[in-house]
Amino acid sequence: MLTVSNVGRIFPGGVEALRDTSLRLDESDFIALLGPSGCGKSTLLRLIAGLDQPTSGRMLWDGRPPAPGDIGFVFQDATLLPWSTAEDNVFLPLRLRGVSRSEAMPMVHAALHRVGLTGFETARPRALSGGMRMRVSIARALVTRPRLLLMDEPFAALDEFTRHKLQADLLDVWREAGCTVVFVTHSIYEAAFLARRVVLMTPRPGKIAREMTSALQPAAETRLDPAYAAFVAEISRAMQAALA
Amino acid sequence: MRGAPALFGLLALALWEAAVRLLGVPVYVLPGPIAIVQAFAADPVGLLESLTSTLFVTFAALAMAAVLGGAMAVAMSASRLAQAAIQPWAVALQVTPLPAIAPLIIIWVGQPFLALVVCATIVAFFPLFASTASGLASAPPELNDLFHLYGARRWQTMRLLRLPAALPYFLTGLRISGGLALVGAVVAELVAGSGGFASGLAYRILEASFRLEIPRMFAALVLLALAGILLNYGLGAIGQAILRRRGGV
Numbered sequence: 001m002l003t004v005s006n007v008g009r010i011f012p013g014g015v016e017a018l019r020d021t022s023l024r025l026d027e028s029d030f031i032a033l034l035g036p037s038g039c040g041k042s043t044l045l046r047l048i049a050g051l052d053q054p055t056s057g058r059m060l061w062d063g064r065p066p067a068p069g070d071i072g073f074v075f076q077d078a079t080l081l082p083w084s085t086a087e088d089n090v091f092l093p094l095r096l097r098g099v100s101r102s103e104a105m106p107m108v109h110a111a112l113h114r115v116g117l118t119g120f121e122t123a124r125p126r127a128l129s130g131g132m133r134m135r136v137s138i139a140r141a142l143v144t145r146p147r148l149l150l151m152d153e154p155f156a157a158l159d160e161f162t163r164h165k166l167q168a169d170l171l172d173v174w175r176e177a178g179c180t181v182v183f184v185t186h187s188i189y190e191a192a193f194l195a196r197r198v199v200l201m202t203p204r205p206g207k208i209a210r211e212m213t214s215a216l217q218p219a220a221e222t223r224l225d226p227a228y229a230a231f232v233a234e235i236s237r238a239m240q241a242a243l244a
Numbered sequence: 245m246r247g248a249p250a251l252f253g254l255l256a257l258a259l260w261e262a263a264v265r266l267l268g269v270p271v272y273v274l275p276g277p278i279a280i281v282q283a284f285a286a287d288p289v290g291l292l293e294s295l296t297s298t299l300f301v302t303f304a305a306l307a308m309a310a311v312l313g314g315a316m317a318v319a320m321s322a323s324r325l326a327q328a329a330i331q332p333w334a335v336a337l338q339v340t341p342l343p344a345i346a347p348l349i350i351i352w353v354g355q356p357f358l359a360l361v362v363c364a365t366i367v368a369f370f371p372l373f374a375s376t377a378s379g380l381a382s383a384p385p386e387l388n389d390l391f392h393l394y395g396a397r398r399w400q401t402m403r404l405l406r407l408p409a410a411l412p413y414f415l416t417g418l419r420i421s422g423g424l425a426l427v428g429a430v431v432a433e434l435v436a437g438s439g440g441f442a443s444g445l446a447y448r449i450l451e452a453s454f455r456l457e458i459p460r461m462f463a464a465l466v467l468l469a470l471a472g473i474l475l476n477y478g479l480g481a482i483g484q485a486i487l488r489r490r491g492g493v
Contacts, residue, residue, distance in 0.1 A: 051389050068395030079386040082493040083408050092404070096394045124491035144394075 001025045001147065001180055002048065007057030008205075009043050017043040019205040021057070025148070030174055030181045030218070032195035034188065034235070036243070040206020041184040045150050048182060049073055066148065069097055072141030072179075074151040078133035080125040080140075086112065087121040090140045097144075104143075111139040114173055131162035138170070142177055149174075151183045155190070167193055168220035175218065188239065192216070192232045193223060200235070200242050209242035275459040280466060283459035291448060291460075295467050298444040301357070301429040302422075302475070305364030309421050312365070313372030314414060321380035321406060322398065338370040342428060346435035360432045360444070367428030368421040372414070379413025380406045412493070415483035422479045426472050 004023040010016045018040040025031065025048075033041040046052040047059065049071055072093075080089045090111050094104040112118060115135040125133050134154055141149055155163040167190065174181050185191050191198045192214065200209045216222045216231060257277045263269070264276035271279055284291060316334065319326040346363045353359035383405050391401045433446030445464050452461035487493065 046389075049389075049393055051393060068393070071393060073390060073393055075386045075390075077384075077386065079384060079390060081387070081405070081408070083411075083490045092390075093394045095404070096391070096396045096400055124493075126491060126493065 001027050001029075001062055003060040003062075004044070004048065005058045005060060007044070007047060007054040007059065009040070009047060009052065010055045016205040018047075018054075019207050021206065021208055023199060023208060025180055025182065027147075028178050028180060030194060030196045031183065032191035032198045033182060033184045033201060034186065034191040034198055034239070035201030035206070036186060036203055039201040039203045041186075041201055042152050043206065044201075045152050045182060045184050048148070049150050069093060069144035070147045072144065072146035072149045074134075074137050074141050074149070074154045076153045076156055078125065078130075078137040080133060080136055082125050085122045085124055086117060086128065086136045086139075089125070089136055090143050093140060093144045107143055108139075111143040112136075114142060114176065115139045116169065129162075130158055131166060134158065134166060135169075138173065142173065142179075145177070146179055149177075149179050149181045151181065153184050153186070156185070156187075163190075164223070170194065171218045171220070188232055188235050192228060192235055194218070198235055200238055202242050210238050212238060272456050272458050275462055279459040280462045283457070284463040284466075287460070291445070291464060291467060294443055294445040294448045294464070295471060298426070298429050298433065298446065298468070299471060301360045301364055301432070301444065302425045302471075304361045305368050305428060306418070306422055306425040308361060308365045309368035309372050309425065310414075310418060313369050313417065313421075314376050317373050317376035317380055317410070318402070318407075320377055322402060334370065334373055337366055340366075342367055342431050343435050346432050350432075350436050356436065360429060360436065363432030363435070364425050364428030367431070368425035371420040371424065372417040375413040375417030375420070376410050379410030382413065383409040408490075411490075412483075412487060415479075415486060419476060419479040419483060422475045423472055426468070426475060430468065 002025040004021060004025075007018060007021045008016070009018040021040070021044060023031075023044075033044060035041055043052065047054055050066070051073075080086075081092065084092070087105075087108055090108045091101065091104050094107065095101075109118070109121065112121060115138050117132065117135050117139065120128065120132065123132075125136070128136065137154070141151075155166055158166065170181075171194065183191075183194055185194075193216075196214050196218070198212045198214065200212070201207065202209045212235060214231060216225065216228055222228050261276040261278060264274060275283070316330050320330050321327075342363055345366070349362050349366075350356070350359040353362055387405055388401070391405055396404070429444065430446040433444040434450060437447070437450060445468055449461050449464045452458070452464065
């Protein structure tokens with residue numbers, strides 16, 4: 001789907017966030033970008049989204065480059081329009097593409113249903129819990145049926161119970177939607193649970209230290225599987241080696 | 245708790261009346277509250293007509309400031325060229341004392357009502373302009389990124405993100421500018437004197453001071469203060485009602 005080839009990013013002022021980073025994203029993949037704060041994970045995600053441009057290297061899309069709506073983005077905060085209802089927040093990407101409200105509503109309601117928010121269509125963000133706001137944000141990212149879903153530490157601010165629930169739900173959504181997910185996290189447990197491929201990044205300037213493939217089942221019960229604990233330990237050791 | 249301001253006001257008035265009477269202060273120096281009420285009761289229609297006239301100028305100026313301030317803030321937010329062109333002039337307008345330019349405006353504009361409105365607009369303009377401009381820039385960068393990601397056109401970002409984000413700021417600016425429009429209208433009337441509208445409350449204050457009708461002067465001042473308080477609370481209540489309708493944000 002996308003080849004990130006020797007990409008670097010130096011910000012004005014001279015801060016080098018990324019250096020010589022290469023990565024391949026395949027269809028229906030689930031990749032976790034894992035590393036400590038400031039290692040360029042979010043920068044890489046913004047480059048993939050086209051929200052920023054690399055200083056060096058190239059981003060090569062297979063086939064046609066992404067059109068608006070082909071990429072969904074979920075930020076660390078839900079970043080909803082506080083004056084709009086859940087329904088209108090999810091409608092936003094379609095509205096910006098000129099889709100009429102009547103045409104969009106079945107898709108909006110399907111997206112809200114997919115994240116378990118049926119019945120909350122007319123609720124405004126302040127009336128929703130942090131976890132529910134994040135679900136609206138995920139529904140908004142899914143409503144355009146994106147080829148690529150980019151998630152920048154979306155569950156970092158949530159409590160552990162909500163986080164576990166949303167992680168399990170995200171796996172269901174990913175299986176249903178069939179899109180490629182790139183998930184930024186600094187939690188080894190989260191990366192091990194969610195991803196098919198875990199990409200370890202080193203601190204600034206960010207570089208990819210190692211890629212690890214998961215043999216775990218992408219399902220809620222995996223958390224209780226001894227193989228999950230073993231994979232977490234394997235990632236931890238690799239991370240220690242990368243940071244040494 | 246809710247009655248505390250009224251109780252405090254009544255106590256202050258009672259002390260004021262007692263002090264004036266006990267110390268034998270002449271009415272042309274400081275009239276007591278009762279003398280002021282009597283002065284108002286002697287010509288309520290005249291004073292209220294003058295208040296209406298001043299408020300007319302105030303609301304016209306506030307409307308003009310809202311339209312101009314809002315439009316210029318939007319233009320500035322939409323274009324860097326407009327920002328470079330507008331901002332220095334807006335600041336210059338803010339720091340220019342109204343009494344210094346009011347005589348010129350009155351001469352240039354000619355029509356007294358319009359001249360007063362222009363003067364009051366100049367005073368009321370800046371808070372509306374500055375707060376709306378801040379509001380238009382207040383949307384979180386992530387939401388701007390999101391609009392960019394979904395290929396939003398500039399007018400869509402303005403209509404669906406920046407303008408709604410600016411609404412609370414605009415309403416705060418409107419509340420501040422409401423009081424300033426009243427001040428501007430009064431200052432303009434004072435500067436214009438008999439060359440102005442010759443019917444506003446400030447003109448009545450001038451007229452009363454020339455005739456040493458100090459209680460009447462105070463009655464006019466009290467009306468102005470009450471109008472200012474009502475204007476402030478009224479605009480605040482309208483703002484809250486508008487924000488409540490869209491979920492309190």
